[in-house]
Amino acid sequence: MTEKITRREWLVGTTAIASGVMLTNAASGQEMSEMMNMGKPISKDNPIRMTNNENPYGINPKAMEVILESYKVAHLYNFTMGRKLTNMIADMEGIPQDCVVVGAGSGEFLMASGALCGVKGGDVIVPNPTFGSITRSAAALGANIIRVPVEEDLTISLTSMKNAMTPDTTCVYLCNPNNPIPSIIEKTSLEEFCLEVSKTAMVVIDEAYYEYVRDDNFSTMAHLVADNPNIIILRTASKIHGFANVRIGFAFAHPDTLKELRTFRSSTTSFPALMGAVVSYEDKEYQKFIVDKNYESLEILYEMFEELGLRYIKSNANFTFFHAGRDAMEVREKLLEYGILVGRRYDTHPDWVRVSTAKPEEMKYLVEVYKREFG
Ligand SMILES: Cc1ncc(COP(=O)(O)O)c(C=O)c1O
Structure with missing residues (x-):
């Protein structure tokens, strides 16, 4: 963690994060975030999906x-x-x-x-x-x-x-x-x-x-x-x-x-x-909207990678790949506690993580969680 507070202090303190989302203590089963996914609050069982390179806005x-x-x-x-x-x-x-x-x-x-x-x-x-x-x-x-x-x-x-x-x-x-x-x-x-x-x-x-x-x-x-x-x-x-x-x-x-x-x-x-x-x-207009949002989301991630000095691949798709410097499964499991599901472990690059783009506000939530847990 970049800041000298423990995870517990931070969680108990119910920090308002940049995107306006509130986090509370995941471990104690309290509400984790005000963020919704598929009409329900996000959770370990209803995570924001950043794992299958799907379109977060859905069908036109x-x-x-x-x-x-x-x-x-x-x-x-x-x-x-x-x-x-x-x-x-x-x-x-x-x-x-x-x-x-x-x-x-x-x-x-x-x-x-x-x-x-x-x-x-x-x-x-x-x-x-x-x-x-x-x-x-x-x-x-x-x-x-x-x-x-x-x-x-x-x-x-x-x-x-x-x-x-x-x-x-x-x-x-x-x-x-x-x-x-x-x-x-x-x-x-x-x-x-x-x-x-x-x-x-x-x-x-x-x-x-x-x-x-x-x-x-x-x-x-x-x-x-x-x-x-x-x-x-x-x-x-x-x-x-x-x-x-x-x-x-x-x-x-x-x-x-x-x-x-x-x-x-x-x-x-x-x-x-x-x-x-x-x-x-x-409908080219909707397609443009999806691509524009995708790059907006990627920029949010890139900013974090730059700030944390993490190696990453500039993306030409709806996902990126970055060097977490720790086992991908550790990152995946930790983020899942906060209702975020990222990519699995790749044997060739076990300490790299693939993150599919979600909506920009969801990426900001990921950034907050990631920086506090691994920054
Ligand atoms: C590179 C690549 N090709 C093909 C597919 C499969 O796509 P489809 O849903 O059309 O079967 C995927 C799905 O993620 C993919 O990443």
């Missing part, structure tokens, strides 16, 4: 209206709305309409991509750490997973990725921005990498956090798919659109590749989800 209200209304006809199959949505997305991306498929989240396509490469055996190359879905399905079907450590500055090195490739490599997975480390891969070198590597292996680029990126050195690789059957791009509505449990995601790929990918799909999305997505993707 206009999309929500359409989703709810759509349930009135959800007893009927609908075979056309998917095409309407994928055509709309293809036009927004400037890629051919037959290069887009919609599914139940991008996780579905990660699993399918892993399976598509996994059945061939051989090696799947991934950075370490990164998002794990593709490796699970690829390994389950027989692929050997080669994990390439990130650099000292926690960026992904394309040179190291290329060096790790073997004659048996069937797939290279890149998450851009990466997760749990929200860094990006520079666009020109990434394009060169995709064009070269796709001559011999599938390149899967997971762009789940695409909409949050503000760095000019970033670019989607969606423009490559029409002419390169060995490139798959994945997107999701789970993040900026708040559709985590509505389930909408996309794969962009050459029509021949999509045909193969479809054979490994296990689910479909629903009419209400499709209807909601059409409205949400059209």
